[in-house]
Amino acid sequence: MPETLRKAALNPIHRLLGAKMVDFGGWDMPVEYSGLIAEHMAVRTGVGLFDVSHMGDIQFRGQGSFDAVQHISMNDASRLQVGQAQYSAMLYPQGTFVDDVIVHKFSDNDYLFVINAGTREKDYNWVRQNARQFDCHVSDYSDYYTQLAIQGPKAEATLQKLTNVDLRAIKFYWFAWGTVCGLPNTLIARTGYTGEDGFEIYIPSDAATSERVWNEVLEAGREFDIKPCGLGARNTLRLEAALSLYGHEISEKINVFEAGLDRFCKLEKGTFIGSEALKQVQAAGGPERKLVGLEVVERGIARDGYRVLDGQGQPIGNVASGSPAPFLKKNIVLAFVPRAYAEPGTEVAVEIRSNPVKAKVVPLPFYKKPKV
Numbered sequence: 370m371p372e373t374l375r376k377a378a379l380n381p382i383h384r385l386l387g388a389k390m391v392d393f394g395g396w397d398m399p400v401e402y403s404g405l406i407a408e409h410m411a412v413r414t415g416v417g418l419f420d421v422s423h424m425g426d427i428q429f430r431g432q433g434s435f436d437a438v439q440h441i442s443m444n445d446a447s448r449l450q451v452g453q454a455q456y457s458a459m460l461y462p463q464g465t466f467v468d469d470v471i472v473h474k475f476s477d478n479d480y481l482f483v484i485n486a487g488t489r490e491k492d493y494n495w496v497r498q499n500a501r502q503f504d505c506h507v508s509d510y511s512d513y514y515t516q517l518a519i520q521g522p523k524a525e526a527t528l529q530k531l532t533n534v535d536l537r538a539i540k541f542y543w544f545a546w547g548t549v550c551g552l553p554n555t556l557i558a559r560t561g562y563t564g565e566d567g568f569e570i571y572i573p574s575d576a577a578t579s580e581r582v583w584n585e586v587l588e589a590g591r592e593f594d595i596k597p598c599g600l601g602a603r604n605t606l607r608l609e610a611a612l613s614l615y616g617h618e619i620s621e622k623i624n625v626f627e628a629g630l631d632r633f634c635k636l637e638k639g640t641f642i643g644s645e646a647l648k649q650v651q652a653a654g655g656p657e658r659k660l661v662g663l664e665v666v667e668r669g670i671a672r673d674g675y676r677v678l679d680g681q682g683q684p685i686g687n688v689a690s691g692s693p694a695p696f697l698k699k700n701i702v703l704a705f706v707p708r709a710y711a712e713p714g715t716e717v718a719v720e721i722r723s724n725p726v727k728a729k730v731v732p733l734p735f736y737k738k739p740k741v
Contacts, residue, residue, distance in 0.1 A: 377422035378515050378579035386597055393600055394487025396423040401599040408602035409695040412563050416521035416590045417598035418583070421562075422574065423486035425511040427496055433503030434478050441499050441642060442472060442482075443625065445635035449474040454542045454560060456633050458619070459495060460643030464650060466619040466628070468492050471560060473544060478505075483516075485615050499642060515579040519586060520567030520606075522738075523593035528568050530589040532557065536568070550582045562603060564610025565738055608701060609694050611662060611734035617673060617689045618660055618703055626656040627705065629733070658686065659711040662733040663719065665691075665700035669726035671719040677704050678718040678725050685710060688719060694735060701735050702728065 374397040383390065388399035399420065401408060411417045429437055438446045444457035451474055459467035468488045473481040484492045493509045500507050519528050525536050534547030534557060544558035549570055561567040572582050587595055604614070613619045618628055625634045625647055636644055636651070650656060665671055671691035676684045686706035694701045702719065710717060713732050718725035 375423070377420060378574050378576045379420045379422065379583055381576070382580055382583055383420065383597075388597070388599060391600070394423060394485070394489075396486055398423060399597075399599040400601045402597045405599070405601040405605065406695045408596050408598040409605050411594065411596040412521040412565055412567075412598060412602065412606055413696045414522065415593045416519065416523035416527050416595045417563075417602065418586050418590065418595060419518040419520065419598050419603060420515070420583070421518050421569070421603075422515045422579075424516050425482075425484040425486065425489035425492060425509070426514055426516075426571070427482040427484060427493055428508045428510055429480045429482075429500065429505050430478060430508070431503075431505035432478055433500075433505040434480050437500040437503040437505045437507075438472060438480050439638065439641060440503070441496060442470060443634040443641060443643065444472065445638040446472060446474065446480070447638065451476055452543055452545065454544060454558060456542075458625070458630065458633070459492065460625065460641075460647075461621060462643060462646060464624040464626075464643040464646035465621050466615070466623060466625075467495050467621070468615055469613060469619055469630075471558075473556075473558065488615060513574055514571040515574045515582070516569060516571055517583065517586065518561055518563075518567060518569045519590075520561045520563045520565050520598075521593075522566060523590065523595075524565075524567040527586065527590040527593060527595060528557075528570070531585060539568075541566075550585045552578070552582070562612055563606040564612065564734065564736055565606070604690075605692050605695055608690050608692055608703065609697060609734070609736035611703060614690060623705075624650060624656060626650050627658055627660060629660045656708070658705045658707055660689065660703055661706055661711050662731045662735055663702035663704055663717065663728040664731045664735075665702065665719060666727040666729055669719070669721040669724075670700050671702045671721060671726070671728070676720040677706055677728075678720055679710070680716065680718075682718070682725055684720075685717070691719075697735060699735075706730075
């Protein structure tokens, strides 16, 4: 394994647990421990614990922070209250994606972007370059924190044992500060990337603290049969929930309307990077292709990059993400197709090993967590 791979503080723990490790965005990360299906099902039915320390953390501080955030991200930060987060994205001038982000409002002059692992350096450089004109200080705190995601219907009951914060009071996409595992001023956010209820906590990144908290969370969740979960299950969970992954459903070649993320893009808030190009797409009648959900009707697993075919066997699009869905027990696909093929019920095919395999367009998301 090349020495260039970066390692998070919990790397020795993952190896001790027998995790299968992979290169993910330049990081040596666990793809699975006990097995992808068992880990996926633990999150859907109980609770799972993920190390997501490879994610990046960029903080904006100063009087111009709000204006910088509004200029650099597509959602409307004026709608945020202190203690609230929102899904957003940073765009290139042509309306395509630098990266998707979660924006957290700490105060009127203090915001945190949580960004993707594989694009950390690129994102930080983009933010610095485009925040220069504003009266704010941009800092990369990515390596200061170990980020743990506790996800699943039993996530609240698990984490509640370890904190003095009333977790019931934290709504989805809100956050609070409190003591977790004896660590004061810990950021506790009700966010995640699984389509399930859950929390993400940010703790000091030294190995001793990271390992202690990891083990205490596993102990707290033992009665719910908690499982350490790898990036494999994280991917199948997010795919069932139809959440975008950089390099697949969003990229520098895919615009906001094509990705179906325009509900998070607030063109009415005023000019921001990418807004003019998106208004032109809108004025022209919308995008020519759209991201859709497909269910593979016949036997076959559609993988990323496979071609989507029409009824005559002609290529019309491509698979962005495809996998068996462990909870739904179906083979599912996110794919880009022309608008004429985007209606639910439309029959298409996916080319699998040179054979057309029947599929149909279905509404997204594939999976929605049950209302409690």
